[in-house]
Amino acid sequence: MTTVTSRQFNQDVSAAKRAAAHGPVVITDRSEPAFVLLTFEEYRRLTQGGMDDLLNRLRMSEDVDVEFTPARIDTKVPEF
Template structure:
């Protein structure tokens, strides 16, 4: 994957060429020498966005290196008590 770095001035001058360059890899745009933005294809953006868990349930359901750890917590019983509201 090719990474291209350009100044914001160059980006403004030649956005069409840089959009085509983004097909080959990210285009890093600098502002006064400091990296400030990244131009990606929408397909690459979706791939990055899709790599994160979308919900807590999905995060918990993901399989990982800790899958072989036995975890069997004891059941907890909670006794109910009467409440005097008067």
């Protein structure tokens, strides 16, 4: 994944478009991710089917055993 600043993006949009042909381009604003540039084909692939499709992809249609051991967290309140 390529990252460019807003300034770099504004100065060379063509370079950002070329980079997006190989994967998402993150555009930062004040050092924080603000936007992502994708090819239209990648955008379509990600949004194809909408929310229902996403839920269907996350739903486990078979009875699958998944081992899960949650991490222990310290719930003690520090004394001052």
